[in-house]
Amino acid sequence: MTLQDHSAISRVMRSDRGIKWFVGLLLAAAVLLPLGHLLFPPESSLHVSTYTLGLVGKYMTYALLAVSIDLIWGYCGILSLGHTAFFALGGYAMGMYLMRQIGTRGVYGDPLLPDFMVFLNWDSLPWYWHGFDMFWFAAVMVVLAPGLLALVFGWFAFQSRVVGVYFSIITQALTFALLLAFFRNEMGFGGNNGLTDFKELLGFDLQASSTRVGLYVTSALALLAGVLVCRWIVASRFGRIIAAIRDSESRTRFIGYRVEHYKLWLFCFSAMLAGIAGALYVPQVGIINPGEFAPINSIEAVVWVAVGGRGTLYGAVVGAILVNYAKSYFTMAWPEAWLYALGVLFVLVTLFLPKGVLGLVQRFKRAES
């Protein structure tokens, strides 16, 4: 029964119709919302505020994070409970660039040192802050920093065949360790307060609505590109191999595949994707602090994927947007209840919706036909 379910869903999701729908919707969102912002005056009911743009843009970056989790969890069975570590690292890399762009406009007006370093009486820039005044360098670090961490961590973990919940738990410990480390002022990443008070990105004022539109469109396109690349990967023979690893790791080994290499490659790629999501997230929310490393964030992101339906990529996007929309709604309307709702969501989805919302939709469709 469950097997049949899976086959049906995976068939539909792999069919061209699904991807066309998805691309169409995302492109429409990428174009229509900014148009609504630019064309209609603020009084109009069709007007899209910069707040809404920022919010949806943020959801897009969350969705990209969810896609990166779905790629390893849904297709390869690797449940990482520390994926926001990569998200946050990408965010920090972008944040460092934005910090360097503040220049003399900071509170202390130091041309070289960010405010928090002046405050801590540091007299020179730490070595790892060099180069972040150049956008290209920061952009490289956005993927390189999470990628390297994933490489080192994954190499150790996969080489010694740490699988299943053990892997999940040590990824959680990883992000927890990073959380503690980034809280320290001595680390040189702004400690508790993180990096904030950004002024401009590539010369564009971050407060200007045109910049917001630009960031929104970039996020939407990044999400689109992310999903398409992931789809390309999972549709290749590589994709079939990682699914084979998910279903029977030792069998895959016995037909000659170096399982560790495949997992490591995928894990690094996924980490880089999460890093890009983080880098797009930071300029839109205007702050990055160690709280992003919190293990609960990672688990929440996993739930987005579970809610949408894992192993589909689209599901991750749907789940991320649905859950975050619900979160925004609850925290405004009824903040007390959000954790209840989230908790119940965890339980209900795992118990009753193992295939997520998309699975439910699919079931209805099948029932009709």
Add this chain to the structure above:
Amino acid sequence: MRQLLEEVSAKVCRLLMLLSMLFVGVVACQSLHASTQDYESSSDAEEVAIEALAPADENESFNNALSELATASFSKKQTITSELVAKRYPGSRSVLVALLENQLYADKLSGKVLILAEKDGEKVYYDAISGELISDSVLDTKRITTNNSLRKKLRGDIAIFDLNSDDRNVRLAAVQQLREVVDQNVAVMLREQRSIEQDDDVAEEIRVTLAIFDLGSEDPAVRLAAVDELDGELGNDVFNQISALLQSEENREVIKAAEAAIKRIEGKRDFYSLLETAFFGLSFGSVLVLAAIGLAITFGVMGVINMAHGELIMLGAYTTFVMQQLLPNHIGLSIVLSIPAAFLVSGLVGIAIERGIVRFLYGRPLETLLATFGVSLILQQLVRTIFSPLNRSVQTPEMMSGLLRFNEVFAVTYNRLYILIFTFIVFAGLWLILNKTSLGLKVRAVSQNRQMARAMGVRTARVDALTFGLGSGVAGIAGVALSQLTNVGPNLGQAYIIDSFMVVVFGGVGNLWGTLVGGMTLGVATKFLEPHVGAVVAKIIMLVFIILFIQRRKQGLFPQKGRAASGA
């Protein structure tokens, strides 16, 4: 014959003194160190003492001595106080105490010396000599002032009186006080006291004090003997005195001995600080073990990832809080009752989680992880709704507060000590349940081969629920212990969940001994790292270490054979 008489009279005198001290001693000594809040009761007691002890024939010389006090210079005051000590007038001590505490006044008109006190909330004066209450209205008083060196002398003077107290604690405090002002006269007194001292602690204190005094002797041989005498003492003052001696000492032999003594003291101090770190480590380890041991059952034996484990600990802590609210006057009893109560509360919640959620997800560890994480969120928020998001503090019963002092540099707090012991009791109890009861047998049977166990007639579903309940209940008990160490708040559980998993995985899944050894090892290692790198980095190092360790030895310290170990 005459000698005998004198001796007898001296003894009677001393007896009288001792008796008088019996009244004054305890309270006065307390007021000596205590802040002004304690003032009321102590001076009330003094009043009684003064009234009782004013034989008329001595009054005159006492009066003479006192009358000059008001106008004397500070150096003159020192002489006068010395006289008060030497003559041992019955009121001497009260005057000295009052002078020290700025409660001694002189009436400008009569020249009478008065002691200020408070009676029924009003300020009143007593005559320092007769102890009579004097009406406030007719007086024009001026406080008799003191300076630092006088106050220091006064403390010593009062201590001289206290040296004869019947209460060993008072004597002990007096000797400690005298150590700072010891001179030839005091030394003589101390030697005298030492010869008749019954209490070992006091005698020991006097011995050290005299040796410290001898360090300043002119005779190198005496100094050498003093250094030898002090060898092995750990107190700060001994250390400082010998260090100071080294600065000025010229005699080679004494220098050599002093250097050796300093080295030995430092060695001993290092040893005890090592011991202290080890104890802190064991204490932290016991907390880790307590937090993890329930998980060792649910995760280790059953293979269930229960992310709500931390919240079950939290529920135990809140149970303790509620018990204290119910029994506000019996703190100790409420703690004891909390242990079974927390076991029941957390255990029942655990069984509910198992029956309601976990049992549908056996064999799907990742889903179990997510669902139980959801439960943890709900429980946290529930506690916030019921008890407020603020931390609640749970009181510590008297028997668990305070220090167990082994020597001057090594002491352990009772609550940590009890929790360490408690951990071993819980561990032993759990071990017995798993290895000596029929439930334990069934639990092990189910964990090793579920199908076979079912075929043998074990009701596996029931065993699952009970096992999960047992693990959860133990988590609740851990919560009771933790409530004695930290604040009780909604985030209590979160703080321990990652640590708990680390301990179980490090120790070897499915192995209670592994959890014990693993937790203790991690605790001690963390505490030994902390002084060198700080708490946060120590924690990071431990996390990274475990991450690397698991990758090297997936099975942990004590690998377990069977299904639970190879599962996941």
Add this chain to the structure above:
Amino acid sequence: MSMLKPLRDFTERDRVFDMVNPALRSPKLDVSHGTVLYLEDISVSFDGFRALNDLTLYIQAGELRCIIGPNGAGKTTMMDVITGKTRPDSGSAFFGQTIDLLRLSEPDIAQAGIGRKFQSPTVFEQHTVFENLELSMAGPRGVWAMLYAKLNAEQRKKIDSVLELTGLQDLRFSLAGSLSHGQKQWLEIGMLLMQEPALLLVDEPVAGMTPQETERTAELLVSLAGERSVVVVEHDMEFVRSIARTVTVLHEGSVLAEGTMDQVQSNPKVVEVYLGEQV
């Protein structure tokens, strides 16, 4: 312990470095002496239980060898050692003249040319039959290559031929998980064929098969021998008799007897092991 191993390997140089060892760099099968597999004095123990006890066994190139033995004789453990799943405590295992199996990982061994069929059929249940065969196909196994890999006409033909051989051509787009037990057995044999190994290790191939299927399997295995070497572990004595030229009897982790089926069946030690002390 394991952390020190590289260091020990480095200091105790009774061998050349791995990187200059030609056998490891380009494991090419060398059967110039006519023997494809050498197992010598292999011992394996699990927690005090000796699963293999100084096992010595040689398989000739092109041979079809049947291995029988009661439960716990060490048949599966032997296969685990050959395929790199279990490392022996002592002994040596060589594939051909040059390839030291004990120094290779499971994928290396598979790529060197040893294919294995498991006791209970293990196929990729979420993949179609076609995909299962595609994944097993001999060829490069690198990560980047797989991202761009495409099937060419020749490879398709190969898959089609195996589908035909295993009788699964109509089920090529069915999920492997939906196959019957016997079909899964065939699929796994098909996957083994796709790997084009020089040595096939086949663990209980006919369990759960109908008599007709069993017959076909026998034909298939016999036809494979010659070109490849085949080692079959089987309990079904009828089946063994129908295909075996040489039979090896394992007992308590070492070889008890070796010879033709008739020879081993008349061997008193074998009879004792199988039937108890009735001799």
